[in-house]
Amino acid sequence: MLRVGAQRLADAGVASARHDAEALLAHASGLSRTQLLTLGAGDEVPGAAAYSALVEERAARVPLQHLTGRAWFRHLELSVGPGVFVPRPETEIVAGEAVDEALRLLAAGRAPTVVDLGTGSGAIAASVATEARGARVLAVEKDVDAHAWAARNLEGTGVELRLGDLGDAFDDLDGQVDVVVSNPPYIPPDAVPVDPEVRDHDPELALYGGGEDGLDALRAVERTARRLLRPGGLLVIEHADSQGESAPAALLATAAWRDVTDLPDLAHRPRYVRARRVEGSRR
Numbered sequence: 001m002l003r004v005g006a007q008r009l010a011d012a013g014v015a016s017a018r019h020d021a022e023a024l025l026a027h028a029s030g031l032s033r034t035q036l037l038t039l040g041a042g043d044e045v046p047g048a049a050a051y052s053a054l055v056e057e058r059a060a061r062v063p064l065q066h067l068t069g070r071a072w073f074r075h076l077e078l079s080v081g082p083g084v085f086v087p088r089p090e091t092e093i094v095a096g097e098a099v100d101e102a103l104r105l106l107a108a109g110r111a112p113t114v115v116d117l118g119t120g121s122g123a124i125a126a127s128v129a130t131e132a133r134g135a136r137v138l139a140v141e142k143d144v145d146a147h148a149w150a151a152r153n154l155e156g157t158g159v160e161l162r163l164g165d166l167g168d169a170f171d172d173l174d175g176q177v178d179v180v181v182s183n184p185p186y187i188p189p190d191a192v193p194v195d196p197e198v199r200d201h202d203p204e205l206a207l208y209g210g211g212e213d214g215l216d217a218l219r220a221v222e223r224t225a226r227r228l229l230r231p232g233g234l235l236v237i238e239h240a241d242s243q244g245e246s247a248p249a250a251l252l253a254t255a256a257w258r259d260v261t262d263l264p265d266l267a268h269r270p271r272y273v274r275a276r277r278v279e280g281s282r283r
């Protein structure tokens, strides 16, 4: 059963065919993946018909996470589905920067304020709130559908979620924020993703950053962070692996930032820029 499903997915061009077949069978049967692997040849598996239907949907390149309704991010299991960006492993390291800074400030005796701009499923905000307890965490999302997913995932975390545009968000917090973190849309207009899972299922507002270089959203994040952060406050922004020079350059175009550093993901590709707010500069 697993072998047939995995072959069907491999034939449809799914790179992680065996993994996805196991995840779908676990989802359809209600059994754990360990239980599935220890089943004998003659053992009956519950949910066989549902599994076949899910394999067909996955073969049509519906994202695995939309079929199971779940995505894992750092220590969290999040609810996801149509209308929200599926959180990616490379963003875990970006969230980790915000968590580490919040923990550092907590250890120094301050309760930090952390803001997540364009929160999507709420992955980054939920990570900071659950891993750095005592921090005040706020998040904003413009898309109504994504906001609803975030509301679901952030329930009980204490995160203050708002519906709105990251460009003018949190004007009640100007100069009072310790960390601004964001994984904004950043794909340039001429770089339409090849994978149908991304191209056809992630919301457009989550993908395309605007401007010829795809960095308009990042520049909006930079302007908001400039307004929100206290002197010395930390800014962390994810970008595409092709933007390892242009993303830091967008920060260096103003006098507002020091210690501008571009950093790689676990696959050693340029992935995010980190900087600290300079004292006094409004530009």
Ligand SMILES: C[S@@+](CC[C@H](N)C(=O)[O-])C[C@H]1O[C@@H](n2cnc3c(N)ncnc32)[C@H](O)[C@@H]1O
Pocket (backbone or CB within 6 Å): 085, 086, 087, 088, 091, 117, 118, 119, 120, 121, 122, 123, 124, 140, 141, 142, 143, 146, 164, 165, 166, 167, 182, 183, 184, 185, 186, 203, 205, 206, 207, 217
């Ligand atoms: C690449 S997704 C990242 C979502 C989530 N932070 C994550 O890392 O999984 C970008 C998110 O920013 C939201 N977004 C795009 N433009 C926005 C804007 N102007 N104001 C607020 N949110 C915006 C999108 O709807 C989407 O949820």
